Amino acid sequence: MKTRVLIIGGFLGAGKTTTIWSAAKALSQAGHKVGIITNDQASELVDTRFLETAGGKTAEVSGSCFCCNFPGFIDAISSMKEAGIDIVLSEPVGSCTDLSATIVQPLKDQYSEQVSLGPLSVLADAARLKDILNGETSGLHPSAAYIIRKQMEETDFLVINKIDLYPEEEIAELKKRAEEAFPLATVIAVSGLYGTGISEWMQALEHSEKCGTHLLTDIDYDVYAEGEAVLGWLNATVQLHGKDCDWKAFLEDLLDRLSRRFDERKQAVGHLKILISENKNLLVGNVVGDRSTLKVRGEAKGGVSDVEMTVNARVQMSPAELEEAVREELEKSAASLDSYEIDVLKCLQPGRPNPTHRYDTVI
Ligand SMILES: Nc1nc2c(ncn2[C@@H]2O[C@H](COP(=O)(O)OP(=O)(O)OP(=O)(O)O)[C@@H](O)[C@H]2O)c(=O)[nH]1
Ligand SMILES: [Mg+2]
Numbered sequence: 001m002k003t004r005v006l007i008i009g010g011f012l013g014a015g016k017t018t019t020i021w022s023a024a025k026a027l028s029q030a031g032h033k034v035g036i037i038t039n040d041q042a043s044e045l046v047d048t049r050f051l052e053t054a055g056g057k058t059a060e061v062s063g064s065c066f067c068c069n070f071p072g073f074i075d076a077i078s079s080m081k082e083a084g085i086d087i088v089l090s091e092p093v094g095s096c097t098d099l100s101a102t103i104v105q106p107l108k109d110q111y112s113e114q115v116s117l118g119p120l121s122v123l124a125d126a127a128r129l130k131d132i133l134n135g136e137t138s139g140l141h142p143s144a145a146y147i148i149r150k151q152m153e154e155t156d157f158l159v160i161n162k163i164d165l166y167p168e169e170e171i172a173e174l175k176k177r178a179e180e181a182f183p184l185a186t187v188i189a190v191s192g193l194y195g196t197g198i199s200e201w202m203q204a205l206e207h208s209e210k211c212g213t214h215l216l217t218d219i220d221y222d223v224y225a226e227g228e229a230v231l232g233w234l235n236a237t238v239q240l241h242g243k244d245c246d247w248k249a250f251l252e253d254l255l256d257r258l259s260r261r262f263d264e265r266k267q268a269v270g271h272l273k274i275l276i277s278e279n280k281n282l283l284v285g286n287v288v289g290d291r292s293t294l295k296v297r298g299e300a301k302g303g304v305s306d307v308e309m310t311v312n313a314r315v316q317m318s319p320a321e322l323e324e325a326v327r328e329e330l331e332k333s334a335a336s337l338d339s340y341e342i343d344v345l346k347c348l349q350p351g352r353p354n355p356t357h358r359y360d361t362v363i
Pocket of ligand 1: 010011012014016017019047093094161163164191192194271285286287295
């Protein structure tokens with residue numbers, strides 16, 4: 001039997017992981033064996049740690065994006081097939097675009113025997129979508145905003161996410177404007193966090209004939225490369241030790257310090273996410289813009305002295321500045337702890353995208 005593969009893209013912080021988690025739950029309840037593939041420029045991923053809690057199998061393609069490491073993506077799909085998975089949800093790196101030409105067409109062309117590929121979906125944070133439709137950059141570098149627009153232009157399904165934050169009329173208006181701006185996309189609206197519209201979206205994907213129906217013929221790789229390169233990228237794992245520490249308060253304090261620092265210096269945050277695992281209990285904190293977007297989910301159990309923290313930050317600055325920011329603010333937050341050790345800390349600036357394949361015709 002062919003493995004069904006769904007690609008769920010969208011910019012940093014749009015809600016891909018949250019929505020995939022909800023979709024995985026809905027599909028599992030409907031009797032599917034669901035697998036999830038995450039993707040990042042480096043290892044130590046918050047998303048993988050979080051998605052493991054959805055149950056089912058997870059695989060990580062790290063060190064390069066799906067488009068630049070297509071064989072890595074194929075290997076991950078094969079491992080899912082071997083594990084008896086019938087539907088795979090895959091989350092490409094949030095700053096990637098041109099996926100129709102670099103992933104969808106090659107999969108259709110070379111793997112149609114093994115893979116039943118569904119429509120390409122791109123998630124859009126409702127607030128960022130509104131800014132982009134207004135010709136603004138959503139606080140980001142214009143080349144990063146260019147990537148968001150290109151993601152929306154190439155997709156089969158444009159999925160407006162976080163609708164729980166806005167009145168219904170506002171979402172209806174946004175949907176109408178998105179349909180006008182991106183006429184080749186089917187536009188739908190969901191809340192990944194609350195699961196609203198997720199089963200309907202999955203059913204629509206099941207019944208749609210669309211699958212990479214069009215390509216970005218005019219994409220400028222210089223602008224795309226600049227849009228990725230303006231972001232510093234940091235992934236780290238840290239061991240924290242503190243007797244009677246309130247880990248949720250610690251997480252809030254660290255995120256608050258970092259977020260204030262970035263806002264004061266006008267350094268736009270693509271996505272800052274920190275996960276603390278208290279044995280099997282997870283606390284996850286995210287910032288997807290200015291400090292007003294700071295959210296922490298999960299409740300601390302208490303009574304745990306040693307925890308592991310994973311930090312993934314994508315912020316508009318050099319990797320060296322980002323490393324300095326994380327090390328300095330961590331040192332301040334950790335003043336309340338007994339001690340901490342940084343196990344791994346990797347910093348990078350994404351290189352120029354160099355896809356394994358790039359098709360110039362629709363298969
Ligand atoms: N209110 C609300 N918040 C959401 C929703 N979906 C996601 N979020 C929040 O948005 C933030 C980012 O969510 P993620 O799912 O990690 O985003 P992502 O697209 O996977 O981000 P990257 O992996 O960095 O590209 C988190 O704080 C989520 O809780 C939603 O439907 N409603
Ligand atoms: Mg994610």
